[in-house]
Amino acid sequence: MGQRSLHAKGDDSMSGTDDDKPATLVVTAGRRDEWTQGVVNPPLWRASTILYDDVAHLRATARSDTHHKLFYGRRGMPTQWALAEALNELELGAEGTFLYCSGVAAVTAALLSVLRPGDELLLVDSAYDPTTNFAAGFLKAFGVATRHYNPLIGGGIAEMIGDNTRAILLESPGSLTFEVQDMPAIVAAAKARGVVTLLDNTWATPLLFPAIEKGIDLSILACTKYVVGHSDVMLGSVTAAPGFFAKLRDTSFQLGHVASPDDCWLAARGLRTMAVRLKQHEASAMEIARWLATQPEVATVLHPALPSCPGHEYFARDFKGSSGLFSFALKDGDEASRAAFIDALRLFGIGYSWGGFESLAIPVDPKRALGVPDHGGPLVRLHIGLEDVGDLIADLDQGFAAFRATRG
Numbered sequence: 511m512g513q514r515s516l517h518a519k520g521d522d523s524m525s526g527t528d529d530d531k532p533a534t535l536v537v538t539a540g541r542r543d544e545w546t547q548g549v550v551n552p553p554l555w556r557a558s559t560i561l562y563d564d565v566a567h568l569r570a571t572a573r574s575d576t577h578h579k580l581f582y583g584r585r586g587m588p589t590q591w592a593l594a595e596a597l598n599e600l601e602l603g604a605e606g607t608f609l610y611c612s613g614v615a616a617v618t619a620a621l622l623s624v625l626r627p628g629d630e631l632l633l634v635d636s637a638y639d640p641t642t643n644f645a646a647g648f649l650k651a652f653g654v655a656t657r658h659y660n661p662l663i664g665g666g667i668a669e670m671i672g673d674n675t676r677a678i679l680l681e682s683p684g685s686l687t688f689e690v691q692d693m694p695a696i697v698a699a700a701k702a703r704g705v706v707t708l709l710d711n712t713w714a715t716p717l718l719f720p721a722i723e724k725g726i727d728l729s730i731l732a733c734t735k736y737v738v739g740h741s742d743v744m745l746g747s748v749t750a751a752p753g754f755f756a757k758l759r760d761t762s763f764q765l766g767h768v769a770s771p772d773d774c775w776l777a778a779r780g781l782r783t784m785a786v787r788l789k790q791h792e793a794s795a796m797e798i799a800r801w802l803a804t805q806p807e808v809a810t811v812l813h814p815a816l817p818s819c820p821g822h823e824y825f826a827r828d829f830k831g832s833s834g835l836f837s838f839a840l841k842d843g844d845e846a847s848r849a850a851f852i853d854a855l856r857l858f859g860i861g862y863s864w865g866g867f868e869s870l871a872i873p874v875d876p877k878r879a880l881g882v883p884d885h886g887g888p889l890v891r892l893h894i895g896l897e898d899v900g901d902l903i904a905d906l907d908q909g910f911a912a913f914r915a916t917r918g
């Protein structure tokens with residue numbers, strides 16, 4: 511206390527200014543004095559019960575808007591509010607952000623906040639698998655029909671919009687195969703027909719694609735990935751454009767969503783370094799993707815910043831940069847030779863998720879309603895971590911030796 515305040519105090523206005531750059535905002539955002547009491551990063555508040563002075567106080571609180579007021583643990587505490595506000599400030603023009611116990615919980619709550627029985631959802635065919643499964647399972651049983659669309663459909667989406675079409679879910683680049691969507695064209699077509707747009711923005715984060723500013727209505731992050739950044743927390747968020755937050759919050763409260771304060775506290779620590787981490791992920795991943803493109807064992811590299819990636823022209827036009835996740839195809843490989851390549855890697859771990867400080871490699875075999883193009887061989891997905899890039903290239907190089915050895 512007593513030091514210079516970094517922020518607006520005691521009101522719900524955004525603490526940053528429109529001029530602060532994203533790298534500044536990840537450092538300053540969400541650090542209101544009344545939540546930090548002068549501690550640099552918002553401290554950990556854990557609670558279920560919050561005690562009132564008397565019955566009149568309890569009754570008055572229950573009647574008032576509980577937003578940013580201590581009420582009951584499920585409505586959150588300053589640890590969660592600080593992280594939600596920080597993520598919200600990264601999305602210029604956003605109305606509010608809600609946090610979830612995982613990225614999948616964020617996707618499903620966002621969809622449920624806009625869809626009703628009888629509605630139709632248009633779902634990008636390259637969506638994250640559990641998103642597709644939710645549409646085919648829960649949403650179908652709930653009375654919502656789903657139609658899949660090609661990630662490269664662009665403005666052609668207008669022809670798919672029917673009387674019952676309520677929402678379009680985008681994910682750009684797509685999971686596993688990284689097709690980049692013509693998002694401005696899809697947003698324009700949706701707005702013309704009053705259709706809601708939801709974007710899974712986990713790959714780019716608001717630092718590389720400011721979704722709300724670009725006209726998306728609900729922007730979803732698996733914070734598990736780059737926001738947390740250290741592979742030790744599951745967390746998700748949805749950031750809403752004006753007009754969409756009240757329904758999102760109401761739906762999420764009804765569903766009982768609350769993100770753990772411990773997880774939010776760790777995520778807030780991760781967020782402070784997200785801008786510098788992303789720069790390094792980008793630089794190392796670009797160097798490795800370009801190197802891979804010159805290797806005889808590689809059929810194609812699916813990295814949005816390379817022209818070989820479908821939709822690269824939209825990436826070049828719309829994104830501020832790339833992150834550390836991409837795939838490539840092993841030329842004429844098969845299951846066994848792909849496994850030999852991955853198993854030979856010393857620095858790349860074999861495991862799900864990504865966005866942490868460490869490098870990962872997994873075999874991926876996309877299954878799509880509309881079919882998967884032939885990439886010239888089986889796919890390997892890499893997450894490029896923060897290790898020395900020369901060490902990583904040397905590791906991949908000896909992986910190719912193991913790949914060649916399986917083929918005599």
Ligand SMILES: *Cc1c(COP(=O)(O)O)cnc(C)c1O
Pocket residue numbers: 612613614615617638681685710712713732733734735744745746863
């Ligand atoms: C990982 C991921 C999710 C789900 O996040 P979890 O925190 O693992 O539930 C959603 N979308 C994308 C694109 C992801 O990569």
